[in-house]
Amino acid sequence: MSGPILPSLAHKLLRLLPPEDAHRAGLRLVRLLRPGRLEPPEGIQLKTWLGRLAPPIGLAAGFDKTGESVAHLSRLGFGYLVAGSVTLNPRPGNRRPRIVRRRGEALVNAMGLPNPGIDVFAKNLSIGAPLAGVPVVASIAGADPEEIVACYERLRGVVAGVEVNLSSPSLRDAVAIWSEERFSHLVELLVSVKWCPLALKIPPLARAELRNHVLRAVKIWVDNGLESITAVNTLPVSETRLSTGFGGLSGRPLNPYMLETLRELRSLIGGNCEINAVGGIFSAEDALQAFRLGASTVQVYTALVYRGPRVVRQIVADLAKILASMGASSLEEILP
Ligand SMILES: Cc1cc2nc3c(=O)[nH]c(=O)nc-3n(C[C@H](O)[C@H](O)[C@H](O)COP(=O)(O)O)c2cc1C
Incomplete structure (x- = not known):
């Protein structure tokens, strides 16, 4: 995939396939790229929960569910990559x-957390992460705190950070997962074995029955000195074309929900925790808006599907243009 024509042609052809086949074929094409990162951009960097990142743009969880492609995905210009989500045992996921x-650069998915299980995932990352040249984060999920902590321990020394995903629409019994007692138990267990920076991935605060539970959990997370919150996962919606009849909405229409969640988080926790903004980030303007609301990184998924493999480099190039037009030489100069 070199030269400007081949990637955009391949991207157009992929759009003719059903979305999951397109995803698989796209990952196969990415694996033809040379492994390793691009030259980091000057000025487009920020201090984050993973140290200084250039650019502060990550691949969101769910794109590389097996951890097999991180070395090649870093070639697309990301400053970090989240692989997974992974569970203790392999899962086939939901039926196709x-x-x-969906119209308007959106997807609805009900993957059901398919993954090869923590042992295969950790092995894949132990090979791929050192070749990626950028920090790799593992996203972990589980039915109970003990399963999540077992995944965390198994990744010791393999990744730069871990994102705890309690927010997939396919996790059953969402309210129980976020209950104060259960969440406090999870945090206590994680803190007792902690060996790397941790992020908590939360759902959009749109669902009234979950809102207060999630906000209370965020407070517990931050009060325990944990480093980061990733906001947001997909928004549950009904969708009759999916085998499950419902799924999680991502892409452009998720963006206002993400921005609202960011505002609420900042007013709850002040500057006490790093925030990774994810949900409908497609352009430099989208990224800048999230940075201005206090995010120190942004993550991208659906934009990669609709805009193709050049989207991260485009965002970085446009951020550089915005800085130049403001007479600034670094992102930090223009952020509050
Ligand atoms: C097909 C698909 C699979 C996903 N799988 C996961 C996952 O395994 N774990 C997770 O935390 N988020 C998962 N996500 C959510 C994304 O990481 C992200 O939070 C969401 O898509 C919003 O970002 P976007 O609008 O840039 O896509 C998935 C999203 C999609 C579209």
Whole structure:
């Protein structure tokens, strides 16, 4: 995939396939790229929960569920990559169809957390992460705190950070997962074995029955000195084309929900925790808006599907243009 024509042609052809087949074929094409990162951009960097990142743009969880492609995905210009989500034991996920496209650069998915299980995942990352040249984060999920902590321990020394995913629409019994007692138990267990920076991935605060539980959990997370919150996962919606009849909405229409969640988080926790903004980030303007609301990184998923493999480099180039037009030489100069 070199030269400007081949990637955009391949990207157009992929759009003709059903979304999950397109995803698989896209990952195969990415694996033809040379492993390793691009030259980091000057000025487009920020201090984050993973140290200084250039650019402060990550691949969101769910794109590389097995951890097999991180070395090649870093070639797309990301400053870090989140692989997973992974569970203790392998999961086949839900029946197909489990991803559909929606108008307005959106997807609805009900993947059901398919993954090869923590042992295979950790092995894949132990090979791929050192070749990626950028920090690799593992996203972990589980049915109970003990399972999540077992995954965390198994990744010791393999990744730069871990994102705890309690927010997939496919996790059953969401309210119980976020209950104060259960969440405090999870945090206590994690803190007792902690060996790397941790992020908590939360759902959009749109669901009234979950809102207060999630906000209380965020407070517990931050009060225990944990480093980071990733906001947001997909928004549950009904979708009759999926085998499950419902799924999680991502892409452009998720962006206002993400921004609202960011505002609420900042007013709850002040500057006490790093925030990774994810949900409908497609352009430099989108990224800048999230940075201005206090995010120190942004993550991208659906934009990669609709805009193709050049999207991160485009965002970085446009951020550089915005800085130049403001007479600034670094992102930090223009952020509050
Ligand atoms: C097909 C698909 C699978 C996903 N799988 C996961 C996952 O395994 N774990 C997770 O935390 N988020 C997962 N996500 C959510 C994304 O990481 C991200 O939070 C969401 O898509 C919003 O970002 P976007 O609008 O840039 O796509 C998935 C999203 C999609 C579209």
